[in-house]
Amino acid sequence: MVSNPDLWLRIKAHDFDEPEAVFTFTDRLAAEQGWTHGFARRVIEEYRRFVYLACTSDHEVTPSREVDAAWHLHLTDTRDYWDRFCAEALRQPLHHSPPRDGEAEEQRLRDEYGTTLALYRSEFAEQPDTEIWPPQDVRFAPWEADPGGRPGRSGRLADYVAILRRAHPVVKSVLVGLVALSTMLATIALSGGSASALIVALLGAAGGFLAFGLLSGSSKGGGERKRRETPADKSGNWSAR
Numbered sequence: 146m147v148s149n150p151d152l153w154l155r156i157k158a159h160d161f162d163e164p165e166a167v168f169t170f171t172d173r174l175a176a177e178q179g180w181t182h183g184f185a186r187r188v189i190e191e192y193r194r195f196v197y198l199a200c201t202s203d204h205e206v207t208p209s210r211e212v213d214a215a216w217h218l219h220l221t222d223t224r225d226y227w228d229r230f231c232a233e234a235l236r237q238p239l240h241h242s243p244p245r246d247g248e249a250e251e252q253r254l255r256d257e258y259g260t261t262l263a264l265y266r267s268e269f270a271e272q273p274d275t276e277i278w279p280p281q282d283v284r285f286a287p288w289e290a291d292p293g294g295r296p297g298r299s300g301r302l303a304d305y306v307a308i309l310r311r312a313h314p315v316v317k318s319v320l321v322g323l324v325a326l327s328t329m330l331a332t333i334a335l336s337g338g339s340a341s342a343l344i345v346a347l348l349g350a351a352g353g354f355l356a357f358g359l360l361s362g363s364s365k366g367g368g369e370r371k372r373r374e375t376p377a378d379k380s381g382n383w384s385a386r
Contacts, residue, residue: 146270147197147201147268147269148201148268149197149200149201152197152200152201152235152236153197155233155234155235155236156193156196156197156234156235157193158234159193159229159230159233159234161189161219161225170189170218170219170222171185171186171189173218174188174189174214174215174218177214177218178211178214184276187274187276187277188211188212188214188215188277189215191209191211191212191215191273191274191277191278192208192212192215192216192219194265194268194269195208195212195216195261196216196235196239197268198261198264198265198268199239200235200237200239201268202261202264204257204260205242205257206257206260206261206264207254207257207258207261208261209258209277209278209279209284210284211277212277212278216241217241220241251285254285255281255284255285258281258284258285259281262278262281265278
């Protein structure tokens, strides 16, 4: 049982994904970070927990890189973040404080992160998800020392296909029309009878069936593939105050 159940219930009740949105908060987080949609949802749930800790702790707390990515993105939606989330769910402001340079600051953040993990275990009576809340040595390791990449990473194609499947019907109609056009062009090329026309026909047909399969196939969960993270993916070492 958390120490402030009313606050926790309000945080859990906040909907980050607007029902009418074509490109939801979860979609954006997955696409921008190169994560699977399922992993993005897991990170958002851990972001809720981090925010709860930030509001109930008597000291600063430091997020993991994954949680920090969700926080960064939420801050860009200023109306939802300040007018609804902070004002209604948290009932207090939650600022995002940039770090200072230097070894002393790095050590402070490492210690603060360790304290945050301990507070997590105390409040939620369970161990943090290590794919989202890695140990201190992993959280603050140099990027060059991370040869395996981060969990939840996927090719961006899968993320955008998932978004298209939930897109407005007009968008889907346009895409289906493009599939039909590619198939028609393949048929015309095939009627030419030449070897080159046959190749074009085969490529066009394959492309048409692939696009149709991607758009009409069901969205299934599965293994969350990984890719190597680059410095451009890096979220800074930030603290909540």
